[in-house]
Amino acid sequence: MNLTYLYDQLYRWWECHRRELPWRDTRDAYRIWLSEIILQQTRVQQGLDYYMRFTSRFPDVDSLAAADEQEVLRLWQGLGYYSRARNLYKCAQTIVERGWQPFPTRYEDIRSLPGIGDYTAGAITAFAYDQPYPAMDGNVYRVVARLFDCDIPFDTTQDKRHFHELILRLLDHEHPGLFNAAIMELGALHCTPSLADPETGDVRCTSCPLQTLCLGYQHGTAELLPVRKPRPKLRDRYLNYTIYLAEQDGQRYTLIRQRTERDIWQHLWEFPLVETQNALLPPTPGVPSVELKHILSHQRLYARFEKQTVRELPALEGTRRVALRDLDEYGLSRLTLIALERLL
Ligand code: SF4
Known part of the structure; x- marks a missing residue:
């Protein structure tokens, strides 16, 4: 050449x-x-x-x-x-x-x-x-x-x-x-x-x-060109989140936990989660919720966020109680941010 x-x-x-x-x-x-x-x-x-x-x-x-x-x-x-x-x-x-x-x-x-x-x-x-x-x-x-x-x-x-x-x-x-x-x-x-x-x-x-x-x-x-090998199949995951909300002294509080596992979103914070195997859990009747699909490089996520208003936040292991207005001090995934925008 x-x-x-x-x-x-x-x-x-x-x-x-x-x-x-x-x-x-x-x-x-x-x-x-x-x-x-x-x-x-x-x-x-x-x-x-x-x-x-x-x-x-x-x-x-x-x-x-x-x-x-x-x-x-x-x-x-x-x-x-x-x-x-x-x-x-x-x-x-x-x-x-x-x-x-x-x-x-x-x-x-x-x-x-x-x-x-x-x-x-x-x-x-x-x-x-x-x-x-x-x-x-x-x-x-x-x-x-x-x-x-x-x-x-x-x-x-x-x-x-x-x-x-x-x-x-x-x-x-x-x-x-x-x-x-x-x-x-x-x-x-x-x-x-x-x-x-x-x-x-x-x-x-x-x-x-x-x-x-x-x-x-x-x-x-x-x-x-260029020739690419076929992409591996995406893994489907089902994420059931609950956004607990409790009011105290005119402020709203919620529960979040940090993701520490070697997995997606490591070190970011999220709402209490139940991950299920083949489908999302059925929605709780009368509870506001939003359902989202989110594609990552190797995974397809199906997520539902439910907004549960409660008198007192439940004692859930590994979670932290934070004022809703302080939530932006914590790193959150894009999926969580979209859910917050739609639900709160
Ligand atoms: S293939 Fe790319 S580098 Fe080759 S002539 Fe076309 S535009 Fe140019």
């Missing part, structure tokens, strides 16, 4: 089409790391709000490490995949414990931190320090699969290694940060999963800067 031509085409396209995003104007590894973690499984527009919130509340690793985990989870609320927030916090603490502030600079050190895989370590070292590491996100896998007309799925570690070798053949060792950003952006904006332009119906390849180099385009296979 003619790399000089590839870089020339790619960087010209980048100059015309790149989105202005705050984490692109910085070499601050801490901020780049934050943006990378936030943007995993999140659309850029939504991630942007969270990035602004996090960087204004926690401007550096020290302030994040010194925070309370609940505050971090609260700030993360609504973004889902809470293990990312817990790892973010753990990671900041590990950096401080090891005396690596403001942020480690070696790829191996960065890769050894909680929640940082090959992709994030590559992105940080390339964007912040301009070191020659590839940053392979889903968009880059797609572009690479199409450029090389490669029909190997990239679900296993071994498959990923193959793609890693392919991207190493393309990586611009003089400008790794620029190369990674440009190829990621090409995948995000131009070489998208569906190649038909939604406005004009034209196939995007016809206006692609890499068209003459792209084997997938030349062989007519681009739209079929």
Whole structure:
């Protein structure tokens, strides 16, 4: 492949089409790391709000490490995949414990931190320090699969290694940060999963800067790539929540418990729960309730929240009595927030 031509085409396209995003104007590894973690499984527009919130509340690793985990989870609320927030916090603490502030600079050190895989370590070292590491996100896998007309799925570690070798053949060792950003952006904006332009119906390849180099385009296979293995079946779960409400001295109180198990929403708080096997429990007659379906990456949740107004809160093991107005001090799942909005 003619790399000089590839870089020339790619960087010209980048100059015309790149989105202005705050984490692109910085070499601050801490901020780049934050943006990378936030943007995993999140659309850029939504991630942007969270990035602004996090960087204004926690401007550096020290302030994040010194925070309370609940505050971090609260700030993360609504973004889902809470293990990312817990790892973010753990990671900041590990950096401080090891005396690596403001942020480690070696790829191996960065890769050894909680929640940082090959992709994030590559992105940080390339964007912040301009070191020659590839940053392979889903968009880059797609572009690479199409450029090389490669029909190997990239679900296993071994498959990923193959793609890693392919991207190493393309990586611009003089400008790794620029190369990674440009190829990621090409995948995000131009070489998208569906190649038909939604406005004009034209196939995007016809206006692609890499068209003459792209084997997938030349062989007519681009739209079929990358190949993915079928997703495992979602596991169904049935969650029966009770929101107890009792009034005392003009204030409403409720019961919540923290999820400590190694399971979804670890360390978040929730209302008393009964999980059932094959279906939700029948609703209690005359009690206001809301039924919600919620899809996570590997699970489909069916949940009912019942609002039980009582004279006194029951003594339930492991729960904490809190004033309803203080509930926003606790990290709650998005599902719980939706139920609260609908029921209270
Ligand atoms: S020619 Fe088409 S498939 Fe190939 S990189 Fe460009 S947009 Fe993607």
